Amino acid sequence: MPNRPPVFKPAQSPSYEQQRGSAQARGYNSTWHRLAKRYRQAHPLCLGCLAVGWTTVAQCVDHVMPHRGDPALMWNQANLQAACRWHHDVVKQRLEHEWAQGRASIDDLKLDSSRAVALTKQLETTRF
Numbered sequence: 338m339p340n341r342p343p344v345f346k347p348a349q350s351p352s353y354e355q356q357r358g359s360a361q362a363r364g365y366n367s368t369w370h371r372l373a374k375r376y377r378q379a380h381p382l383c384l385g386c387l388a389v390g391w392t393t394v395a396q397c398v399d400h401v402m403p404h405r406g407d408p409a410l411m412w413n414q415a416n417l418q419a420a421c422r423w424h425h426d427v428v429k430q431r432l433e434h435e436w437a438q439g440r441a442s443i444d445d446l447k448l449d450s451s452r453a454v455a456l457t458k459q460l461e462t463t464r465f
Contacts, residue, residue: 369411373398376417385424385448389457395419399429401446423464424448428456 376398386393399420404410420429432453435441445452 372412372414376414377419380419382419383421383424383448384418385428385453385457386421388449388454389461393421396422397425399425399448402443403433418448420448424457427460427463428453431456431460 377395381395383391383393383395397420399418400410401416401418402410404416410416429446429448432441432446436443436446441452444450447453448457
């Protein structure tokens with residue numbers, strides 16, 4: 338039986354989850370869910386998978402640049418990308434960690450960037 342791929346979670350202080358707040362508090366409300374549904378209908382396949390020649394249904398909508406509560410980034414459709422759960426939970430999290438440490442650019446956060454493609458290929462054995 339396949340194992341669930343490891344989810345990358347950088348070390349965080351115990352109060353991180355409290356500071357972060359609930360999904361609802363971060364703006365993921367019914368309006369967001371309607372927008373995400375429409376976005377997935379228009380972009381039904383994972384951008385990261387397409388970039389490496391795979392065909393995988395998008396299960397979530399990801400913000401290219403983390404919005405961190407900024408409504409302009411939260412609702413800007415140019416800041417969105419369709420992703421499968423693996424690309425969202427594994428590849429994108431590693432890219433965001435590198436970006437937060439200054440080792441990656443905003444352009445690297447797109448799941449079809451050369452950096453994301455290289456990371457996808459490096460981690461593909463954890464996909465299933």
